Amino acid sequence: MKKHIHSSFILLIAITAVVSSCKDSFLEVIPKGKQVASSVNDYELLMNSAIHYQYSGGGWQVPVLLGDEIAAEDIEFQQAYPQTQRLFKWEAQVYELTDESQDIKVPLTNNYALNKIINEVMDAEGGTEVQKRILKAEAMATRAFNYFQLINLYAKPYNEATAATDPGFPVNTTSDITKNNFSRGTVKEMYDFIIADLKEAIAALPATQPVSQTRMSRAAASALLGKVYLFMAKPEEALMYLNQAFADMNAWPVPARLYDYNNTFAPGGSFLPIGWNGPISPSVNRNDFTETLLSKTFMNISGNGNNGIIISPATAALYGSSDLRLKFYSATFSSNMANPSGRLRKYGVLYSRFGIGLADMYLLRAECKARTNDVSGAVEDVQALRSKRMPAADAVVPAAVAGDRAALIAFIIDERIREFAAEGHRWFDMRRLSVDPLFTGISFTHTLFLTGGGTETYTLQQPNRLVLRLPYTILSVNPGMADNP
Template sequence: MLYIIFLFSCIACKKSWLEVVPMGQRVASNVNDYELLMNDPGYYLYAWSGGWQEPMFMGDEVAAEGAYFLNRSVIKERLFRWTDTIYVNSNETAPAITLHNTQMYSLNKVINEVMETDGGTIQQKSVLLAEARATRAWSNFNMVNYYCKPYVAATAGTDPGFPIIDKADVNTAVYPRGTLQQSYDFIINDYKEAIKNLPVKRTITTRMSRPAAEGLLGKVYLFMGKPAEALPYLQSALSQVSANGSPGLYNFNETLAPGGAFLPIDPVNGPRSPWQNPSDLKEALVSKVWNCGPYTSLGNGGLVLAPWAAALYGPGDLRLQLYTKRNPDNTPNPGGRLRKYGAQYARFGLQLPELYLLSAECKARTGDLTGAVADVETLRKNRMPAADATVPSIIAGNQNALIKFIIEERVREFAMEGSRWFDMRRISVDPVFTGISFKHTIYNANGSTTEYTLPLPNRLVLKFPRNIMEGSTDMTNNP
């Protein structure tokens, strides 16, 4: 049986944006071959690159210790400083878009061919088609949050989009960007078509299920500023999770209590939490994991929690156990700043904590403050003692204050894992957050500080890397 596994590289592309390099000798010929394509670990375990490395450095919840950050990686420094151009030379490849281009060929191959392949049932083929479409939508949504402006309904019809790739054709040399509205329409359609045929429960959590796709579609609508459209999908996803009995939340009150599963706390690596184990899928609707630790080229070495973000945690918040006040060489941090040492692997598929927070935010934005408080407190009761988990009444009864509290809860839950960048983009065009600005601070070894302010709005959007621009005959770069 022959099977082709294609790996794409954007390095030194001249004739096409995508350059396909065959890595095997087998050609997909029956439904089992397409099943193997979708079971490729490259879709769920980003061991060295392709995760949210770039957003991790651009989120304003991070700061940096100069002694451990500067002169380590020019790419990390450019991302942290929000420079106009991150990838200056043709040999500097952006990990996320490179992997996206890699996977588009295989996904489109499944989408365009699986229904006509030999063997299997119509149902099997329909599930594979749906899974590939949902995965394609997930990857495209990541890309519009890297390379397109935040969604604003009034301008989405003219703002540049992200190139839509819907064919497994390596000879295409023209990749028009279209409009942002077209990009979102494509993503939404993929999710809606996928939801029709995805199973309610998967035996393998690294594969797309119906509640995962519904939750992700709800996230898309919310990030478009359409909470009313988002909420039914999020509620449906939560209902199916409840009916399935999985995934479930870790209760830190138990796992970090004496004899708990996260103990003992290692002085170097922190608690034995799921953030240390990429195979821990307990909280995942669909598991996609990337290595955010200090031992990769774009790892978190030198990053600390910005003081404003550290101040969001109450003293009883057990998520603080994921942080240390010691530097990477185990010396005390002179400013007492927190380094996230309890997270080697970050999640960026869809986790149950995020599903609760997405639902809470939609309810708050549509006026259901009681429901919003219930959702956010469900998460908080599993992250701290019950007495600390209650949303203060002065916040719970005020719509805008509650929305801000939920966004802050996203920082408390996902800090230093790349998620904040996506929130920064959308709240920058949100009337609730009018006038917001973002800054980064480097704490130099001599005790001084260096600050950078994010240039709005241009640097909310990355420029396409040079090698990508050289590989397309019809690509317009961002300003």
């Protein structure tokens, strides 16, 4: 397959960030900007860096603002950054000429370190062949994760009929900053690349639990490959890998498990007391891996800012009154003053998770089962999640839904909104549903609630605005690269 190389500008950003994030112990001997690692321990340091799993700001806030489950209060929204406002309005041009796009810079910075591991670790000093193969596999699966995020921002949704001609996002496989030969390739080429990385990684990764859930495991890589296949509208293949992920995870000494909100919000529960900034939950502790196979977190713009982001009234209406996930919402402004409209904002969510989580796996597998006509299996998986989020009697999937495959799939998609609202997941679902025959004619809107009353409504113009335009900082140094419309 053709390799697509990013410009030296992009890789220069990457090497600067990686060099500054690594320990100086091995950089003091070899000049910075040259070879920055030589031993297996050096490559372990690169793989173990927090750049791969803790995103302090920017980057993955972008999908939060693009999801149609959110709305905004003008009294605070008018104070938001211009990029925030443009993303919410689905404007064509998001970035100014000098703006850096963190959603591109962060993963490409990370990929510089990952490419060094992939290309060099097998020749590293010390360590065993097994250690080296595992490190390489972790890096390949992590690189695949990064490119899966990028293609869901900067290329069209996967459509079998057009994927071979739809422009993709450039794939870089080197850590040589002098390379300056690049191409966007196609969506199909990029998905082929992601799948190849993941399959090779899965074959090399052990089934055992990782030392830390900030590192890639075979279970996490399998779950990611299952998600990739579902986004390609291939539920049979997706189901196989999701089942493997569950099997591997369940064999761990301490498998991931769902918090039971019926207990954590009960008197004396671990999420209590609910203070002015929300419950004491994993959303305020990025080191809580209880529900996580692969931890990746970002500081959520909807949970810790004064940008006016709320959930839409239609989203709020999806929750039953006994749904304990409502406790993560407050009818207040960020100042903690009451919102007289009663509209809800997510609060206390300092850190949102976008890695591989157990709730996501249950809902992805449920959807795969429903799409492959295992309706009872799909219901079982949905209820496994719902029973941990509300009283058992209310967790049951309604009979009319459970007996109708199409209705059940729609219910699962709604459950994804209930579970992940205002945390970025909805954007990825919007894109794939836009090319799904079961959701023909689907439209997406944002509502801005004006301070003096009334509203402004923004409608996402498909298909162009389902894809972000490339920032000028990328195009200016890559004059041959075509932009998105």
